[in-house]
Amino acid sequence: MTVQEQLIDKAKEAFLLAIEIYNKPSIKYRLEGFSFFICNAWELMLKAHMVNKFGEESIYFPDKPNRTISLERCVQKIFTNEKAPLRKNLEKIIELRNTSTHFITEEYEAVYVSLLQACVFNFVDKMMEFHNVDMTQVIPENFITLSVRLKSLDETEIRGKYEKQVAERLISVNDSLQPLMEENNSAFAIKVEHYHYATKKREEATEIYHIEKEAKDGVRVIKEIKNPNETHKYNAKACIKEINKRLKKNKIAMLYNGKEAELNMYHFQNFTAYFCLKENERMCFTYQISAQPQYSYSQQAIDFIYGEIEKAPSTILDNLKQKLTKK
Structure with a gap:
């Protein structure tokens, strides 16, 4: 088996681990585990591509022939356009991986889930483009969609739950990512929309509200919204x-x-x-x-x-x- 084939096989395994960890309900630290293994999968896959395109020596430091280059360096070499949404996405996921080795709160999932899903789809696309490997033959296509179990980020709740430094850090990350989601396409983030419906079945509701009879302001119920x-x-x-x-x-x-x-x-x-x-x-x-x-x-x-x-x-x-x- 060639070096390239070994790297691709390991990339597949790392990708499977990332998906399985994220979609497994019994694992508490799924965001940290996912970020580690998805980055590992990208690094192995990109190095296989570099071996094929530039030769095996391209994945090693010139002055340290026994040490391979980092994922960050692989991304810079393969995706040379700094403004490309896919590259921006990977850089943010790498940033998340680096953060999760120190400290992370469960609310980070609400902040990053759109980027995580885009990262998964991007990996599937590049495995096909670079290596002609169809990941839907490795893992069923319906499992490639991440299982999302969260509610929208509530700043008031965050500030009440955590000490100031932690809360402000989380809110700051969320605020920095929102404009990027609007500016870039689906290669950067797959939007997760929160829809609210009125229902009389309390057991089906995730949030509860009531009608205030003496309220001064009126509201209108919008049954359908279409955004082109x-x-x-x-x-x-x-x-x-x-x-x-x-x-x-x-x-x-x-x-x-x-x-x-x-x-x-x-x-x-x-x-x-x-x-x-x-x-x-x-x-x-x-x-x-x-x-x-x-x-x-x-x-x-x-x-x-x-x-x-x-x-x-x-x-x-x-x-x-x-x-x-x-x-």
């Missing part, structure tokens, strides 16, 4: 990337003019035109902020196009072109 930044978060380029990634993962080869092809912007526009996706609000949202409208697409649009390709990968691209030409 959440429901239609993909631009055309992102849709194309997601569809091609799924096709590659499932080993589905498309043909166009008799040759193997990937989905590109021309093909994507043919799909949106023929199936009238831009007129379907479930598939597409139109931003009328200028004379030239902008479009964003939902996960349903990605699933729909992938499904149509899956039915006839050898003919779908040519057929769409011919049908649109005849219109």
